[in-house]
Amino acid sequence: MYWVLLSALSEWSQTEESRGERLRYTRQYSLLCDRRTVLRTLPPGHCCPVQGELLSAQSASGSLKAVVREASSKGPGRQFLEVWSRTGMTKSIDLTALNQHGKVYEDAQFGSLAWSSCESRVLYVAERRRAKAESLPVLQPTPANGSEGAGPSGMEEQAGREDRSVYREDWGEGLTSKSLPVLCVADVHKGSVSVLQGVPEQVSPGQALWAPGDSGVVFVGWWHEPFRLGLRFCSNRRSAVFCVDLEGNCECLSSDSSAVSSPRLSPDGRSLVYLQGRVFGPHAQCLQLQLFDWQIRRSSLLLDVVSRPTPGQFAGVYDPLLPRRCWAEDSRRLVFSSPSRSRKVRHRTHWIVCLCF
Numbered sequence: 001m002y003w004v005l006l007s008a009l010s011e012w013s014q015t016e017e018s019r020g021e022r023l024r025y026t027r028q029y030s031l032l033c034d035r036r037t038v039l040r041t042l043p044p045g046h047c048c049p050v051q052g053e054l055l056s057a058q059s060a061s062g063s064l065k066a067v068v069r070e071a072s073s074k075g076p077g078r079q080f081l082e083v084w085s086r087t088g089m090t091k092s093i094d095l096t097a098l099n100q101h102g103k104v105y106e107d108a109q110f111g112s113l114a115w116s117s118c119e120s121r122v123l124y125v126a127e128r129r130r131a132k133a134e135s136l137p138v139l140q141p142t143p144a145n146g147s148e149g150a151g152p153s154g155m156e157e158q159a160g161r162e163d164r165s166v167y168r169e170d171w172g173e174g175l176t177s178k179s180l181p182v183l184c185v186a187d188v189h190k191g192s193v194s195v196l197q198g199v200p201e202q203v204s205p206g207q208a209l210w211a212p213g214d215s216g217v218v219f220v221g222w223w224h225e226p227f228r229l230g231l232r233f234c235s236n237r238r239s240a241v242f243c244v245d246l247e248g249n250c251e252c253l254s255s256d257s258s259a260v261s262s263p264r265l266s267p268d269g270r271s272l273v274y275l276q277g278r279v280f281g282p283h284a285q286c287l288q289l290q291l292f293d294w295q296i297r298r299s300s301l302l303l304d305v306v307s308r309p310t311p312g313q314f315a316g317v318y319d320p321l322l323p324r325r326c327w328a329e330d331s332r333r334l335v336f337s338s339p340s341r342s343r344k345v346r347h348r349t350h351w352i353v354c355l356c357f
Helices: 154-158
Strands: 004-016 021-033 038-042 053-058 065-071 078-085 088-094 113-115 121-127 181-187 192-195 203-210 216-223 239-245 250-252 259-265 271-277 288-293 298-303 334-338 345-348 352-356
Antiparallel strands (some): 216 239
């Protein structure tokens, strides 16, 4: 017999009435287990505040942690990408000062933060950089007459500047600051940030992760038509899974006439699962679980929609987001939750382990 020490990190929030704000903090738990049961729970450590932390992600080895933090020490709303090791902070990149993009997306719909397998680059999603907004006067274009001393035309003066009186469409419903997302890669050794090219102009990218071998980036792209407004509570919007390589070549991996979400790559890099539903079907509809084979470049159905569940059997997939680490180490099983009345049941097949509640 042998024992295993498991460590679980949880995040909590607490209302501070005197300051009128909510405090966020983490707490570490340690569990002593054998192969099947928890033998003992060790006393938790001290709480650690995580104020200003927007996103965080650990590298595959667990030795590094990336944190996107918003701080006001050098000005309001400045964002930093921090890299932490077990001994302290090893790198801090001022994303606002680099001015390669706008605000980093921290929401569950678009936001993502992922380490490359070589642990030298970090992938995330941010708003596209825009020209500085100004209130511009209405100027008439002046025809060029070639005379000496003729200044630039009114149209030329407005070039490169954005008129803030012009309506800018966003995704609305809790995503009002999200309009034109871009995929960004930070090199933690060089301290530089680059924006990936090749994403189709008619879609907004999000839920990004690294492709096998760090050869590119897999992401979900939502079509802008008929309009952006309505995505957070409308998971039935047209979308597809894409892959763009580092040279800017983009490929669609799924059906482009469905509503997809939550791509998850297996540990061996051979399989990609994602959820798929009908475009403009019911809100919170039952979803299919699709498997994309990276070797033969083809998708197949793992779990279909359950129209009428049998009592005591699997009731279908309804959560539009799979856990970020839903794959088992053997790359043959998935673990996720799905509602099934008010009882806890377990469903097991060759590929799926589903914990339902």
